[in-house]
Amino acid sequence: MAGRQRADRNRDGTTPPEGPSNVFSPSAEFPPLNDAELAALREIGRAWGAALRDHPPDETELPLDPNLDQHDHPPTPSRFGRLARVEMFRTGRREELTATGAENVSGGRLGRATGRLRRLLLGPPLASAAVLQERMRKLVALPVLSSDLLSSVAYGPEAMLAVLVLAGSGALGLSLPIAAALVVLMIAVGTSYRQTVYAYPHGAGSYLVASDSLGPRFGLTAAAGLILDYVLTVSVSVAAGISAITSALPGLAPYTVPLGLLVIAGLLAGNLRGVRSAGKLFAAPTYLFIVAILLLFAVGLARAAGRGFEPVPPPPVGAVEGLGLLVVLRAFASGAASMTGIEAVADAVPAFRPVEWRQARTTLTWMVGILVVLFAGLTVLIDFNGLVPRADETLLSQLARQTFPSGPWYALVQAATTLVLLLAANTAFNDFPRLLFFMARDDYAPRRFLHMGDRLAFSNGIVALAVTAALIFVAFGGYTQSLIPLYAVGVFLAFTLSQSGMVMHWRRHRVRHWRRRAAVNAVGAALCAIVLVTAAVTKFVDGAWVVVVAVPLLVLLCLHIRSHYDAMRQALTLATAPDGTPPPEPDQHDEPAGEPDRAGEPDRAGEPAGGGDLDVxxxxxxxxxxxxxxxxxxxxxxxxxxxxxxxxxxxxxxxxxxxxxxxxxxxxxxxxxxxxxxxxxxxxxxxxxxxxxxxxxxxxxxxxxxxxxxxxxxxxxxxxxxxxxxxxxxxxxxxxxxxxxxxxxxxxxxxxxxxx
The missing domain is CATH 3.40.50.620 (HUPs)
Structure with missing residues (x-):
């Protein structure tokens, strides 16, 4: 035991705070009673016992054994209507049965065919005890959680250069200093999130951190920004992948929408199969993309070394705007789109295998390191080759074509890029349901998002994301590039609130080296705030106004959901009279005074504390x-x-x-x-x-x-x-x-x- 405790310590001698051992659990739908409710339940039970003592024994004797012990082979439910003949239970311990059938299967040919198709696509159901086996190890978590982050380097450098080229080809020389600043931002935010995972080892997303340190409304604001980001990630990444396919095969252009919906359906089915199955399905394309880009670096640097690392001058491009601070800031904010998805690990900490927070920190370090290498390497190679953004071909395609003028390698890079762009949405399918889980646990989202499906995946959240993204994809006809300006605003709003919350967290707890930790998070918050303000101002007309309107509306919706659950909780909470007896039957003419509830607010007039009419x-x-x-x-x-x-x-x-x-x-x-x-x-x-x-x-x-x-x-x-x-x-x-x-x-x- 002592060895395990030493292993869980950090290098600075501190130990992460304790918390629940299994946050993502099927039991999350059934929270336990608190101490006050247990006390009330005990008093009500005593009144029950007194009432039942007055009944003769023959009135309480059961006509059959509910445990079915009198049967060597417990009978199966009879078939009628839509219920199929499945053996539902087997006897276990006394007064306990175990369901052997996973679900009630619809009868008839259509029902049986639907059930077989469901099992073929999703696999057999998993027992609740398998939740630990369904957690991710680092080699699976890296591709599953980094597909969005790593795929963004395919368009992040191009987005930065597309702004600089507006000031003419001479402004392209600023790409390296701006890229260096972006690398600093990536390292700062990555380091900040490493500290966040340490401080919140059982869930470290922006919603949790901002709610805990800044207050619920700040947490809901961060959650609203992330919700928009996750939905847009699916629709935009699928559109980008389909665009890459139709560019190579123009004959498929009329089928953009059906192809996109087919990809979303495939992502939906893959994620409904569970974390481990999704990891096996989607890991290979991400690793293939990393290998292809590293190969591109190796050959590109070798070619640059052959000419003494002498940059090729870019073709002359006329200036449309004057080079000023605003253009530089816009380029910096556009290049920051390469960081979307960096929070994925923090949201998914409980989905890692033990020790969860340590596995998550290691995965996050690898993700940020690979991101820095890919982003910086692509920017340097683009500068060495004198490439400029073109409307008919992406910068990555131009770079691959120049680096591999012959052979199958160009096609390999393009295929890997297309696959990783299509699968970038998989990160959203992993994090969006988990975000809704945390929000539903706090009663800010419908509680159905707490439910784990028969494959131990958050099926309701996955389906909600797929349906919403599909509606946006269809509404925009598969061309959702106009939604890209919303990316940076939503995600950096969450980043800023998360890092600001971490500064307050360190000030409040004052652990060892808290000033250094707070300084790291403060730097991350400041840089994220710069990107947030720049993106909101410069891209307001291009679509950022949607976030400005949508975030408050989502926060109000969440608060309305919480008010409903608060009212329901107040109505259903067990309560006893001051003398410890169950609430008396109220006379219809009496109007008992309200007593303060847990939040310190009085009950509605005319209702007894803890339930109103339900107390009868x-x-x-x-x-x-x-x-x-x-x-x-x-x-x-x-x-x-x-x-x-x-x-x-x-x-x-x-x-x-x-x-x-x-x-x-x-x-x-x-x-x-x-x-x-x-x-x-x-x-x-x-x-x-x-x-x-x-x-x-x-x-x-x-x-x-x-x-x-x-x-x-x-x-x-x-x-x-x-x-x-x-x-x-x-x-x-x-x-x-x-x-x-x-x-x-x-x-x-x-x-x-x-x-x-």
Whole structure:
């Protein structure tokens, strides 16, 4: 143990802060109760025990063993409708069953074919215990998380030179000093994020850091910028890859949109297979791109050395703008697009194998080192060869063509570039769902984003990203280059807030060497802020205004989601009275004063703390029943519903809706023939409406006695085929929708199955 503790220490003798051992867990959907709720639960349980002691033993004895121990081979569920014959459970420990089937598979030929296709594309389901095996090792994490970052060097130097060339070919000489400044920025931000991973070893994204150190709204602002960046990464990178394909094969140009959607669908399927499978699928193209560019460097430098490293003068280009500070800053901000995706490792720290933070820091170091080598090398080679941006060919293609005038190497570089551009979106598919996971954990995003699919991937987040990016791709006809100006604004907004938050973090905690650490993050924050302001100002008209509008709207949406979950939490939180007993049944004329909730704000007037209407009936002794059975005809379905309602041992009566008095008299005579075993109420509906009068009648009953729980038992016809449902009115569904807003009203159905 001591050896492990020493291994987890940093070189400066400090140890990363402790935290949960497995942040990305299937159990994240089921947070535990806090101490106050456990205390309330204990008191409510005592009241339950007192109430159940009054029941005779024969009333609580179960007619069968729920653990199915009396069966050597537990029976499988019967097949009806859309449920397939799958063995759902096997016996395990006492009072515990284990599901052996991963899901309910749709029956019929179409359902079985769909299930087989799903398994073919996504693979067999993975058990929750396999979540640790699904984590990434460094060799897999590097290509999976760096595809966006490394692919940006294919257009980052060109974006920088495209601004400088506006001041004429003489301004191209500034490319090397600006590239050097960008290298400093890359190293500074990379070093800053290494410290961020150290300080937040269980999740170090901009959202988490800014929320913790600057406040929730700053965290949401950073998250909004990243959300926009991830969506644009998918749509723009796919468009760039498809553009490279159609440039080589012009005959495919009319099929740009279908090809792009096919690529997005492939990325969706690959990521739904899980982290490990996606890594195996997408690792090779990234490594191929690195090898191809390094080969390009080696041959290009050898050719430059052959002529004494004498640069080739660029072709003369007329100046469109005067060379000034604004042009230099614009070139610097455009070249900074090469850094999009540098935060990917920080967001994915919990997805690494143990020790997570150490594996993530090592991967981040390699990523930044490779980025610096590729970016600086390409910029130097472009300068040596005197290349300028052209509309008909990218700078990387020009460089590869000059370096490899013959042989298959040019095609290799272009193929590797195309693949890595297409797969650059894979970084977004990894980080976007994890960002939504952290936001959903804090109730700023829908909680469905906490759910892990059957392959232990955040399926809902992956699908949401694919659908959103596909809509943008289709809306712009596959030509999304106009969205590129939004890149730097969104991502550097997140960078700036993250690094500023780290400065506050070190000042607050004051660990060893905190001043040096804070200085590193301050430098990173300042440089990122320069890029952010420059990009926002110079590219505002070109599209950066979209970020200025979209970020506040996303923040407001997240705050609205949080307010809903806060209200729901307040309603569902267990609470006890000051004397430790469960909340008493409120009198309908009483209006108890609100008590402060966890945030220090009073409850809504007229609602007891911790639940309002949901506090009614926390123990069996507090529940008073009245069962209502709507009956249209005295057939088998109605008699089964009446028998079920009476078997509950609670007061019950029936209600019949009739379109005219004559039909009501006829039904009462049938009721008398049956024996009038229950009280019958008749409602005349002269306008032939059914649901509205019945719902209003139940509502009036509830208003008369809010302390009585009304259980509406509705007969339900269940048919085998889906199209048969069109032949029935489905009254029970319509009535359930009409009554679900009434507190204290329970709607249940008694199914009657029709085989054909």
């Amino acid at each position: 009936g926390l123990t069996p002794a507090q529940v008073r029943h009245l069962v209502v059975v709507p009956v249209a005809r005295l057939n088998l379905a109605a008699l089964r519903a009446l028998a079920y309602a009476t078997s509950l041992g609670q007061p019950a009566f029936a209600v019949h809706l009739s379109p005219e008095p004559e039909e009501a008299d006829r039904f009462r005579r049938q009721w008398e023939i049956w024996g009038s075993h229950l009280r019958l109420e008749t409602i005349i509906s002269p306008y032939r409406a059914v649901i509205a009068p019945l719902a209003q009648y139940v509502g009036a009953l509830h208003a008369a006695r809010p302390d009585v729980t009304l259980t509406v038992v509705v007969p339900e016809i269940v048919v085998r085929h889906l199209w048969h449902q069109l032949l029935h009115t489905r009254t029970e569904l319509r009535l359930r929708r009409a009554l679900r807003d009434l507190p204290g009203v329970v709607v249940t159905s008694v199914p009657v199955h029709v085989p054909e």
